[in-house]
Amino acid sequence: xxxxxxxxxxxxxxxxxxxxxxxxxxxxxxxxxxxxxxxxxxxxxxxxxxxxxxxxxxxxxxxxxxxxxxxxxxxxxxxxxxxxxxxxxxxxxxxxxxxxxxxxxxxxxxxxxxxxxxxxxxxxxxxxxxxxxxxxxxxxxxxxxxxxxxxxxxxxxxxxxxxxxxxxxxxxxxxxxxxxxxxxx
Numbered sequence: 001x002x003x004x005x006x007x008x009x010x011x012x013x014x015x016x017x018x019x020x021x022x023x024x025x026x027x028x029x030x031x032x033x034x035x036x037x038x039x040x041x042x043x044x045x046x047x048x049x050x051x052x053x054x055x056x057x058x059x060x061x062x063x064x065x066x067x068x069x070x071x072x073x074x075x076x077x078x079x080x081x082x083x084x085x086x087x088x089x090x091x092x093x094x095x096x097x098x099x100x101x102x103x104x105x106x107x108x109x110x111x112x113x114x115x116x117x118x119x120x121x122x123x124x125x126x127x128x129x130x131x132x133x134x135x136x137x138x139x140x141x142x143x144x145x146x147x148x149x150x151x152x153x154x155x156x157x158x159x160x161x162x163x164x165x166x167x168x169x170x171x172x173x174x175x176x177x178x179x180x181x182x183x184x185x
Contacts, residue, residue: 011066013038015096017059018113022103026056026112060116067092068124075135082139083185086154089132090175094158095168102166110162129155141183154182 020037021029031042034055049055070092074085101110117124132154133147142150157178165171179185 008066008070010062011070014059014062014066015100017055018063018100018109019103021056021059022100022106022109025105025108026052031055056112057116060113061120064113064117064120064124065122067096068122068128071128072131075131078138082135082141083179083183085135086179086183087172087176089135090154090158090179091168091172093128093155094162094175095171097162098165098168098171101162125155136183141185150182154179157182 016037017034020033023029024033029052031045031052034052035042035045045055049058071089074089074092077085097110097113100106103109129148129151132151133142136142136147136150137144158175161171161174161178165174
Protein backbone atom coordinates (compact mmCIF):
# COMPACT_ATOMS: atom_id res chain seq x y z
CA UNK A 1 0.00 0.00 0.00
CA UNK A 2 1.31 3.44 -0.91
CA UNK A 3 1.57 6.08 1.81
CA UNK A 4 0.94 9.80 1.22
CA UNK A 5 4.64 10.55 0.60
CA UNK A 6 4.79 7.84 -2.10
CA UNK A 7 1.55 9.11 -3.63
CA UNK A 8 3.01 12.62 -3.72
CA UNK A 9 6.19 11.32 -5.43
CA UNK A 10 4.12 9.44 -8.02
CA UNK A 11 2.05 12.60 -8.63
CA UNK A 12 5.23 14.63 -9.19
CA UNK A 13 6.49 12.06 -11.71
CA UNK A 14 3.12 12.10 -13.47
CA UNK A 15 3.15 15.90 -13.60
CA UNK A 16 6.66 15.86 -15.11
CA UNK A 17 5.47 13.36 -17.70
CA UNK A 18 2.38 15.45 -18.45
CA UNK A 19 4.67 18.41 -19.17
CA UNK A 20 6.75 16.24 -21.48
CA UNK A 21 3.72 14.94 -23.38
CA UNK A 22 2.38 18.52 -23.58
CA UNK A 23 5.67 19.74 -25.02
CA UNK A 24 6.07 17.13 -27.76
CA UNK A 25 2.58 15.66 -28.14
CA UNK A 26 1.77 12.03 -27.52
CA UNK A 27 2.85 10.83 -30.97
CA UNK A 28 6.23 12.58 -30.97
CA UNK A 29 7.17 11.93 -27.34
CA UNK A 30 9.80 9.21 -27.33
CA UNK A 31 10.50 6.68 -24.60
CA UNK A 32 13.83 8.48 -24.23
CA UNK A 33 11.93 11.76 -23.55
CA UNK A 34 9.77 9.97 -20.99
CA UNK A 35 12.78 8.48 -19.22
CA UNK A 36 14.61 11.81 -19.19
CA UNK A 37 11.58 13.57 -17.69
CA UNK A 38 11.64 11.41 -14.59
CA UNK A 39 15.35 10.54 -14.44
CA UNK A 40 15.30 6.91 -15.51
CA UNK A 41 16.43 5.02 -18.56
CA UNK A 42 14.28 4.27 -21.57
CA UNK A 43 14.66 0.58 -20.72
CA UNK A 44 13.19 1.23 -17.26
CA UNK A 45 10.14 2.79 -18.87
CA UNK A 46 9.69 -0.23 -21.15
CA UNK A 47 10.13 -2.57 -18.19
CA UNK A 48 7.57 -0.75 -16.02
CA UNK A 49 4.93 0.04 -18.66
CA UNK A 50 5.66 -2.01 -21.76
CA UNK A 51 4.29 0.62 -24.15
CA UNK A 52 4.07 4.36 -24.46
CA UNK A 53 0.26 4.04 -24.43
CA UNK A 54 0.33 2.32 -21.02
CA UNK A 55 2.73 4.95 -19.70
CA UNK A 56 0.44 7.72 -20.94
CA UNK A 57 -2.59 6.08 -19.35
CA UNK A 58 -0.70 5.73 -16.06
CA UNK A 59 0.42 9.35 -16.29
CA UNK A 60 -3.11 10.71 -16.72
CA UNK A 61 -4.63 8.51 -14.01
CA UNK A 62 -1.83 9.11 -11.52
CA UNK A 63 -1.84 12.85 -12.10
CA UNK A 64 -5.61 13.05 -11.60
CA UNK A 65 -5.63 10.74 -8.60
CA UNK A 66 -2.90 12.75 -6.89
CA UNK A 67 -4.53 16.06 -7.75
CA UNK A 68 -7.95 15.10 -6.41
CA UNK A 69 -6.45 13.43 -3.33
CA UNK A 70 -4.56 16.63 -2.55
CA UNK A 71 -7.70 18.73 -3.13
CA UNK A 72 -9.80 16.53 -0.82
CA UNK A 73 -7.18 16.62 1.94
CA UNK A 74 -6.93 20.41 1.63
CA UNK A 75 -10.71 20.87 1.80
CA UNK A 76 -10.92 18.74 4.96
CA UNK A 77 -8.18 20.68 6.79
CA UNK A 78 -9.96 23.33 8.83
CA UNK A 79 -6.85 24.58 10.64
CA UNK A 80 -5.91 27.45 8.31
CA UNK A 81 -7.53 30.52 6.85
CA UNK A 82 -10.56 29.30 4.90
CA UNK A 83 -10.18 31.84 2.09
CA UNK A 84 -6.55 30.85 1.58
CA UNK A 85 -7.70 27.23 1.56
CA UNK A 86 -10.01 28.05 -1.38
CA UNK A 87 -7.15 29.70 -3.25
CA UNK A 88 -4.95 26.65 -2.53
CA UNK A 89 -7.66 24.28 -3.78
CA UNK A 90 -7.98 26.13 -7.09
CA UNK A 91 -4.21 26.33 -7.42
CA UNK A 92 -4.08 22.54 -7.11
CA UNK A 93 -7.08 22.07 -9.41
CA UNK A 94 -6.17 24.52 -12.17
CA UNK A 95 -3.03 26.49 -11.29
CA UNK A 96 -0.74 23.48 -11.67
CA UNK A 97 -2.31 22.69 -15.04
CA UNK A 98 -1.71 26.15 -16.54
CA UNK A 99 1.89 25.21 -17.32
CA UNK A 100 0.76 22.02 -19.00
CA UNK A 101 -1.98 23.58 -21.11
CA UNK A 102 0.23 26.45 -22.27
CA UNK A 103 2.71 24.04 -23.92
CA UNK A 104 2.61 23.36 -27.67
CA UNK A 105 0.44 20.24 -27.33
CA UNK A 106 -1.29 21.24 -24.11
CA UNK A 107 -4.77 21.24 -25.65
CA UNK A 108 -4.28 17.60 -26.66
CA UNK A 109 -3.25 16.68 -23.11
CA UNK A 110 -6.16 18.66 -21.65
CA UNK A 111 -8.60 16.81 -23.92
CA UNK A 112 -7.21 13.43 -22.90
CA UNK A 113 -7.16 14.42 -19.23
CA UNK A 114 -10.81 15.45 -19.37
CA UNK A 115 -11.73 12.17 -21.07
CA UNK A 116 -9.90 10.27 -18.35
CA UNK A 117 -11.54 12.34 -15.62
CA UNK A 118 -15.06 11.72 -16.84
CA UNK A 119 -14.54 8.04 -17.66
CA UNK A 120 -13.00 7.20 -14.29
CA UNK A 121 -14.98 5.06 -11.87
CA UNK A 122 -13.77 7.41 -9.12
CA UNK A 123 -16.30 10.09 -10.18
CA UNK A 124 -13.87 12.80 -9.13
CA UNK A 125 -15.81 15.80 -10.50
CA UNK A 126 -18.95 14.91 -8.55
CA UNK A 127 -16.99 14.25 -5.37
CA UNK A 128 -15.09 17.52 -5.78
CA UNK A 129 -18.29 19.54 -6.22
CA UNK A 130 -19.84 17.91 -3.15
CA UNK A 131 -16.78 18.45 -0.96
CA UNK A 132 -16.35 22.03 -2.14
CA UNK A 133 -20.04 22.69 -1.39
CA UNK A 134 -19.61 21.20 2.11
CA UNK A 135 -16.54 23.40 2.65
CA UNK A 136 -18.47 26.51 1.58
CA UNK A 137 -21.28 25.71 4.03
CA UNK A 138 -18.89 24.82 6.89
CA UNK A 139 -17.14 28.15 6.48
CA UNK A 140 -20.32 30.22 6.10
CA UNK A 141 -19.59 31.17 2.50
CA UNK A 142 -22.87 29.69 1.27
CA UNK A 143 -26.21 28.53 2.57
CA UNK A 144 -26.74 24.78 2.23
CA UNK A 145 -29.37 25.24 -0.52
CA UNK A 146 -27.00 27.42 -2.60
CA UNK A 147 -23.70 25.65 -1.96
CA UNK A 148 -23.83 23.12 -4.81
CA UNK A 149 -24.58 25.86 -7.34
CA UNK A 150 -21.83 28.05 -5.96
CA UNK A 151 -19.35 25.16 -6.05
CA UNK A 152 -20.34 24.39 -9.64
CA UNK A 153 -19.92 28.07 -10.58
CA UNK A 154 -16.48 28.34 -8.97
CA UNK A 155 -15.26 25.17 -10.65
CA UNK A 156 -16.58 26.37 -14.02
CA UNK A 157 -14.93 29.77 -13.53
CA UNK A 158 -11.61 28.07 -12.76
CA UNK A 159 -11.86 25.94 -15.89
CA UNK A 160 -12.66 29.04 -17.94
CA UNK A 161 -9.57 30.80 -16.63
CA UNK A 162 -7.47 27.77 -17.57
CA UNK A 163 -8.28 28.49 -21.20
CA UNK A 164 -7.40 32.18 -20.87
CA UNK A 165 -4.29 32.27 -18.73
CA UNK A 166 -0.77 31.27 -19.71
CA UNK A 167 0.89 31.91 -16.34
CA UNK A 168 0.08 30.37 -12.97
CA UNK A 169 0.40 33.67 -11.09
CA UNK A 170 -2.07 35.34 -13.49
CA UNK A 171 -4.50 32.48 -12.97
CA UNK A 172 -4.22 32.82 -9.17
CA UNK A 173 -4.68 36.59 -9.31
CA UNK A 174 -7.83 36.31 -11.43
CA UNK A 175 -9.19 33.33 -9.50
CA UNK A 176 -8.78 35.32 -6.28
CA UNK A 177 -10.84 38.14 -7.80
CA UNK A 178 -13.57 35.64 -8.77
CA UNK A 179 -13.54 34.01 -5.31
CA UNK A 180 -13.80 37.38 -3.57
CA UNK A 181 -16.68 38.42 -5.81
CA UNK A 182 -18.68 35.23 -5.52
CA UNK A 183 -18.28 34.59 -1.81
CA UNK A 184 -18.35 38.29 -0.85
CA UNK A 185 -15.02 38.09 0.96
